[in-house]
Amino acid sequence: MENFRLRVFRAVAERSSFRKASEALHLSQPAVSQHIHALEEELGIRLFDRSGTRTSPTPAGKLLLKYAERSARVLDEAREALVRLNGEVSGELRLGASTTVAQYILPRMLGAFLKDNPRVTFSVVSGNTEEIVALLLRESIVLGMIEGPSLSREVHVEKFLDDQIVLIVPAGHEWVGASRVPLHALTGVPLLLREEGSGSRRVVEQALRKAGLRLNELQIRMELDSTEAIVSGVEAGLGLGFVSGWAIGKAFRLGTVIPIEVEHLEIRRELTLIRKLGPGPEGVAAAFERFALAQKEHAPRARR
Template identity: 60%
Template sequence: MENFRLRVFRAVAEEMSFRKAAESLHLSQPAVSQQIRALEEECGARLFDRAGGEGHGTQIALTEAGRVLLRYATKAAETMAEAQRALAALNDEVVGELRLGASTTVAQYVLPRILGAFLKQYPHVHLSLVSGNTEEIVEAVAEERVALGIIEGPAMRRDVKTERMVRDEMVLIVSPNHGWAKTGAIEPEDLANVPLLLRERGSGSRRVVERALKQVGLPLRSLKVAMELDSTEAIISGVEAELGVGFVSRWAVSKVLRLGTVRIVPVQGMEILRDFSFVRLAGTEVVGTAAAFQRFATGSAATI
């Protein structure tokens, strides 16, 4: 619904390149140049300073007129997107952009099946997904870079609100060759005698595990932290390589348990439960495609 010339103009302004804008719009570079020249004639002003033309490697910059027009073109695009959502709502349709953020474990192990089913049901939704640790996703929500986040630990900020999506359990995994693989269960204090693989600082999984260990009298300083890793997959790989033991989401180990490359070992008196939670900006309501996804994911996660 957006004016085509303004869409081309915004693409060039965002990429600061006629070539890259052409690639993102699936147009030829001459077609992009033609649209910009026609828009400049319509506006009666140059929108870009072009140092050496419009070819590959050319440096361009917005003129003052270009900066003014970009401000209004961006507002116009947002208004037309709202109009499209409002029109779709009249027919109970879900269309438009869905800007979603998800922490690493959720993005890798929980979301794929949910998103596949959601996009099949709502094919006119355009998804963009940002992944990172919990701290990074909460920051993206607070800065409004995503409309809705899903995190695996506490938000640790007052400017966002959380709501449970699904319950998760963190389990201790070891190599099948480890001495604990056939013991049945261990005592918490046994953890002080083995190399431990942990997620990096800022990870929701790291916070949950640290808190659970502290509750059974095992502050981090009393443990042998062998490595700090930036993903659940890295911890699983480290355990498979017999570099240590580690706590990971039960959601993440179904495949490796079937393959027999790791074993789950219960820890007496430790049950590490947590929520995968939706996170949104405080004082706002989730609307449009984000609201539709939240409803869909809440129902789907319980059945996976």
């Protein structure tokens, strides 16, 4: 029901990238550029600043985005209201997920949800925890699924899964085979950590401080923007890394990384579903929220 050029415009604006928008919409990057150019020609104004490495909306683009998002919400409500006449759950859900959730947990959840709700479509944006919270507050997404605690008081938070953060080392590392290593040993090895703003990074830092290890004692060799990048870096021998237990299943089975237990350090966290404070969601958002909160699985314990 939404004007397709506006949908393309929203995808570019929300992701700050023509490439990421093309991937999300299953279009070629030139096709995305053509739609944006046609919209700019129609309106007679430039909507994006393409200078540098980042694409950002111009003042006119930011203004249009507010109206485009409002229009999309109204059309979603209309579609859901029409479908409810037949007693079905249908419509598009704009969902945001932090990177570990998006890569390792959400695909399974969406598959299970869609079996019972085949008329639902999803628009999913991934980013670190801070980015997902910001998208929620801007109402670019309706629900968010994050790994770390939200620092905003404007969101409603509920746990949907447990997770355990584990330290992984490459196969052949000198610590492989040890029952556990002392906490102070972490100061003598290069570490690969997630970037600032990541929920995983925040949880790891809090746990290390609580265990009595000062962050300035660590040898942080590299900061990476995804869990997958950390696992690959550990496999390549670049350092050791802290990652979600959900993320190491394949690498563990292949024997390329090994989880190691550290004395006096156990890092557990809650994966949470977030929405803006206020009345609860309706329609497809309410159905997915009920489904997510009913999950009974627990994070896999790392095998040693």
